[in-house]
Amino acid sequence: xLVCQLGTVPTSLPPMLVMPTxxxxxxxxxxxxxxxxxxxxxxLYDGTKCTACRGCQVACKSWxxxxxxxxxxxxxxxxxxxxSPETWVKIRFMETERNNKFxxxxxxxACMHCTNASCAKVCPTFAILKTDEGFVHIDQEWxxxxxxxxxxxxFNVPHKDEHIGTARKCTACTSVGLNRQAEGLEPACVxxxxxxxxxxxxxxxxxxxxxxxxxxxxAKGYSxxxxxxxxxxxxxxxxxxxxxxxxxxxxxxxxxxATSYQKSKWLAGIATAGAxxxxxxxxxxxxxxxxxxxxxxxxxxxxx
Amino acid sequence: MTWGLPxxxxxxxxxxxxxxxxxxxxxxxxxxxxxxxxxAVYLGFPLIAAGVILLILDLGSPLxxxxxxxxxxxxxxxxxxxxxxxxxxxxxxxxxxxxxxxGDVGRNPELYPAGRGRRVRLVSRALTWAGLILSVFVMSxxxxxxxxxxxxxxxxxxxxxxxxxxxxxxxxxxPKLGGQL
Numbered sequence: 061x062l063v064c065q066l067g068t069v070p071t072s073l074p075p076m077l078v079m080p081t082x083x084x085x086x087x088x089x090x091x092x093x094x095x096x097x098x099x100x101x102x103x104l105y106d107g108t109k110c111t112a113c114r115g116c117q118v119a120c121k122s123w124x125x126x127x128x129x130x131x132x133x134x135x136x137x138x139x140x141x142x143x144s145p146e147t148w149v150k151i152r153f154m155e156t157e158r159n160n161k162f163x164x165x166x167x168x169x170a171c172m173h174c175t176n177a178s179c180a181k182v183c184p185t186f187a188i189l190k191t192d193e194g195f196v197h198i199d200q201e202w203x204x205x206x207x208x209x210x211x212x213x214x215f216n217v218p219h220k221d222e223h224i225g226t227a228r229k230c231t232a233c234t235s236v237g238l239n240r241q242a243e244g245l246e247p248a249c250v251x252x253x254x255x256x257x258x259x260x261x262x263x264x265x266x267x268x269x270x271x272x273x274x275x276x277x278x279a280k281g282y283s284x285x286x287x288x289x290x291x292x293x294x295x296x297x298x299x300x301x302x303x304x305x306x307x308x309x310x311x312x313x314x315x316x317x318a319t320s321y322q323k324s325k326w327l328a329g330i331a332t333a334g335a336x337x338x339x340x341x342x343x344x345x346x347x348x349x350x351x352x353x354x355x356x357x358x359x360x361x362x363x364x
Numbered sequence: 365m366t367w368g369l370p371x372x373x374x375x376x377x378x379x380x381x382x383x384x385x386x387x388x389x390x391x392x393x394x395x396x397x398x399x400x401x402x403x404a405v406y407l408g409f410p411l412i413a414a415g416v417i418l419l420i421l422d423l424g425s426p427l428x429x430x431x432x433x434x435x436x437x438x439x440x441x442x443x444x445x446x447x448x449x450x451x452x453x454x455x456x457x458x459x460x461x462x463x464x465x466x467g468d469v470g471r472n473p474e475l476y477p478a479g480r481g482r483r484v485r486l487v488s489r490a491l492t493w494a495g496l497i498l499s500v501f502v503m504s505x506x507x508x509x510x511x512x513x514x515x516x517x518x519x520x521x522x523x524x525x526x527x528x529x530x531x532x533x534x535x536x537x538x539p540k541l542g543g544q545l
Contacts, residue, residue, distance in 0.1 A: 083434055085435065086435045086436060086437060178514060181439055181440070182439070182440045182441070182442065182512060182513075183437075183440060184432055184435065184437055184440045184442040184443035184446065185431040185432060185435050185443075186435055186437065187431070202428075202431060203424075203425070203428075204423050204424065204425050204428040204429060204431050204432065205423050205424015205425045205428075206423055206424070206442060207366035207367060207422075207424070208440070208442050208509075210366040211366060211367070211513040211514070211515060212512065212513050212514055213514060214514040216514075220366055220424050221424065222424065224424070225423070225424035225425035225426075226424055226425060227424070315514075316514070318512050318513050318514050319439055319512055322439070322441075322508070322512055325507070325508045325511045325512065325524070325525060326504070326508055326525075328504075328507075328523055328524075328525045328526055329500070329501075329503070329504025329505070329507050329508060329525030329526070329528065329529060330500065330504065332504070332525065332526045332529040332530065333386070333500040333503070333504065333529055336386075336529060336530065336533055337386075337390065340390060340394070344394060
């Protein structure tokens with residue numbers, strides 16, 4: 061049902077039906093219960109198996125026909141420095157200390173495909189939708205490039221492409237024309253991963269796998285081992301097996317939905333307006349009363 | 365930060381238009397100074413129009429701005445803001461038209477059927493109240509727009525709309541009400 065809240069759209073449609081589908085998005089969003097979502101899929105990233113070969117970065121660029129970016133040496137192997145409209149996945153390098161020993165940690169950085177996706181909730185044109193598998197998808201034909209999803213994403217994933225004029229991010233390989241998932245193929249990053257640090261499959265199955273792996277890690281002495289994405293934001297469709305707490309890996313401990321407390325935000329504005337309108341009324345009435353009192357006193361003293 | 369200079373100019377300009385209307389309305393109610401109120405609307409309308417043009421130009425795909433106009437989304441402050449700006453502009457434009465008619469009825473009552481003047485005044489009054497509500501939203505929706513995000517400070521407080529309302533009002537009060545109240 062949570063998937064329905066965002067208004068789902070079938071991944072492939074005959075061209076004649078595309079326009080009416082786009083226009084009716086809002087309507088389908090508000091009568092959400094018609095749609096029964098299929099089994100959720102997910103990607104499981106095992107940080108303990110990742111060697112940071114960055115094959116996933118290359119595979120992503122290559123499959124999605126993205127150009128390489130010119131970057132500068134920042135004294136780290138981590139490159140490029142951030143996600144961009146042309147870089148949808150990257151491996152983050154963290155240099156930390158464990159038991160007085162140097163430790164090199166890696167974390168995948170790409171769209172988390174949240175169940176409660178802030179980007180999809182704030183999109184004013186319903187351009188961000190979920191596929192039947194639960195992956196969040198920006199419709200490039202309908203996005204106007206307002207940049208609201210860029211502001212709203214708790215993971216800072218979507219980026220506005222100034223040349224194309226739309227927001228872009230990982231689609232879990234469901235882009236129109238480059239749709240691997242529709243052909244029954246794994247996403248390019250998963251396919252290329254040589255150590256099986258990335259797996260794609262049914263979310264429930266991957267959750268079970270991830271929990272087992274975390275138990276294993278805990279038994280080995282990693283007491284902070286954690287399966288990230290199980291409950292965060294209604295459940296992410298990218299799960300992380302971590303051998304330490306999420307903050308060590310640069311992940312927010314408790315990501316918040318951008319649209320939470322929205323009513324109180326509106327109320328704050330309206331209440332302020334009310335107060336600002338009421339205060340001059342109050343002051344004016346008070347002044348009139350004071351004047352009347354003074355008048356009365358003056359009259360009283362006149363009579364005496 | 366995705367939103368650059370055009371958006372910050374827009375925030376200033378929209379606050380100015382909304383605040384001018386709000387203060388002008390209060391001044392009109394308190395002192396009966398209609399000219400001041402009319403000035404606020406005559407100033408506000410082109411300001412909002414210019415602001416909307418800035419907003420459209422800041423879009424990645426400005427020619428697709430109409431996508432906003434075929435959707436309505438209660439959970440997205442930007443969608444609500446679109447309709448608020450349209451609503452305010454329509455009301456302000458209608459108000460200006462009504463004032464022209466009102467003026468003409470006042471000057472040449474013999475040209476109009478009896479009771480027309482009263483009806484026009486009623487319409488004008490209803491419009492000013494509708495405009496008041498909309499001007500409050502013109503000022504506060506941008507605060508909500510900024511607060512509904514994942515930027516650390518903005519998202520942490522529901523109070524972003526408060527200065528969004530207070531500042532334009534203070535800005536407008538000084539020259540307007542200085543000699544009035």
